[in-house]
Amino acid sequence: MKARNVIRSEDEKKVEYLELIYDLIFVYIIGHNNALLHNLENGFFGGGAFLAYVISSLAIIQIWTFSTYYTNMYGKNGVRDHIFMFVNMYLLYYIARGTRIDWENFHSQYHIAWALILINIGVQYAIELKNHETDNAVKTIQGLMAALFGEAFFVILAIPVFKLTGVQTSWLAIAYGVAATLLLAGGTKSTQVDFMHLSERAMLYVVFTFGEMIIAAAAYFEDSFAPSSVYFSLMCFMIIAGLFLCYEILYNRITDREMTTSGMGYMMIHILLIFGMNNITTSLEFMRDENVSLMPKTVFLIASFLILFVSMFLLLIYAKPQMKKCRRFLIPAIISSMLFVLLMLLFRDMMYVNIALSVAYVYGVALMLYRFSTREGCCVSEKQVR
Numbered sequence: 001m002k003a004r005n006v007i008r009s010e011d012e013k014k015v016e017y018l019e020l021i022y023d024l025i026f027v028y029i030i031g032h033n034n035a036l037l038h039n040l041e042n043g044f045f046g047g048g049a050f051l052a053y054v055i056s057s058l059a060i061i062q063i064w065t066f067s068t069y070y071t072n073m074y075g076k077n078g079v080r081d082h083i084f085m086f087v088n089m090y091l092l093y094y095i096a097r098g099t100r101i102d103w104e105n106f107h108s109q110y111h112i113a114w115a116l117i118l119i120n121i122g123v124q125y126a127i128e129l130k131n132h133e134t135d136n137a138v139k140t141i142q143g144l145m146a147a148l149f150g151e152a153f154f155v156i157l158a159i160p161v162f163k164l165t166g167v168q169t170s171w172l173a174i175a176y177g178v179a180a181t182l183l184l185a186g187g188t189k190s191t192q193v194d195f196m197h198l199s200e201r202a203m204l205y206v207v208f209t210f211g212e213m214i215i216a217a218a219a220y221f222e223d224s225f226a227p228s229s230v231y232f233s234l235m236c237f238m239i240i241a242g243l244f245l246c247y248e249i250l251y252n253r254i255t256d257r258e259m260t261t262s263g264m265g266y267m268m269i270h271i272l273l274i275f276g277m278n279n280i281t282t283s284l285e286f287m288r289d290e291n292v293s294l295m296p297k298t299v300f301l302i303a304s305f306l307i308l309f310v311s312m313f314l315l316l317i318y319a320k321p322q323m324k325k326c327r328r329f330l331i332p333a334i335i336s337s338m339l340f341v342l343l344m345l346l347f348r349d350m351m352y353v354n355i356a357l358s359v360a361y362v363y364g365v366a367l368m369l370y371r372f373s374t375r376e377g378c379c380v381s382e383k384q385v386r
Helices: 017-038 047-074 079-098 103-129 135-165 170-185 195-221 227-254 264-287 294-318 330-346 351-372
Strands: none
Touching (some): 017 195, 017 264
16 A cells, blocks of 8 residues: 655644643533532432533533634634633633532523533634635534524523423533534535644543543552552553553544544544543542442443443544455454443452453453554455555
8 A cells, every 4th residue: 555645734723822721721620520420329429410410521522622613614823713712711610610519509600601602602603604605614604603503592591491490401402512513514524624633632632631530540549559559559540541542543543634524523522532531530430439339330430431432433434544444343342342341240349350351441442443553453455445
């Protein structure tokens, strides 16, 4: 197979300092989101806390996705970009402070800030609409405006509904935002999207999420060099390192960062992937906590790993051309996942075994991803690629 010629444009989009500063507020919010699940009721977190956690996590990741997509397509790192981004950072503080176990008392504050952020981003697209005349650009911008303003409407509507009935309908706003983005704006392969920049921004958010996971793992190192402490701290560290390797292989060796794509699906999959990472962070904290019931925390850990790895497998859609038709990866991945679930449930009473199984599963996936990224692990021959 002939090597691909990589041509770097002089005006290739780079990740700006402003974008990194903007991301720091999301790092702060990640900690608040994960803390929602540490209020135990009868050995596990309650349904209300979990609903608040899911909505808060997805809402925040979605806001970041909307912001990043705009910056990728139209951001110029100018005065206007700074003003709009700083306004969003200010409003995100209200969301962060409203992300707490007694979230009902901050419901209006949270949703007003959330809606204003969506409107803020939507206005940016509205300003850009008059500057672009190509069909693809117009359709993409109009679709994103419909998604942002429509979601903002559902977010505002959730306030009176909650006050009058006590029913939380914020999830409808998130569902509408995802569906509208994919259906109204995700069908066009807009040449305005710099997929190399977009994928790099997603990678940086993943790295920030790993940062929260690393902080959570520090609790495993509290008991000095006691044998049990060394074992569990080593296993926990290996899990985190293995997950990092999985994403590193996916990002550096598999993803075709030069492909022409709208990038919508890539960003949406990352919403699910980052949500799975947040769940794993909490699961690792639960694993060493004897106050958390065994069966619920085991199921939660299993589900967290599956959400993360299913997301990674979905990202193989964006693999390099020579890897796209490879199918050898799927059957081992499914079998190993089923075996992981079975063994985790079988040995749920034995945390020593449980955490070792988690390590084995993570590195098994890493190995499969690595083999997928090589010619030996791919069933596509050179003739097929050509």
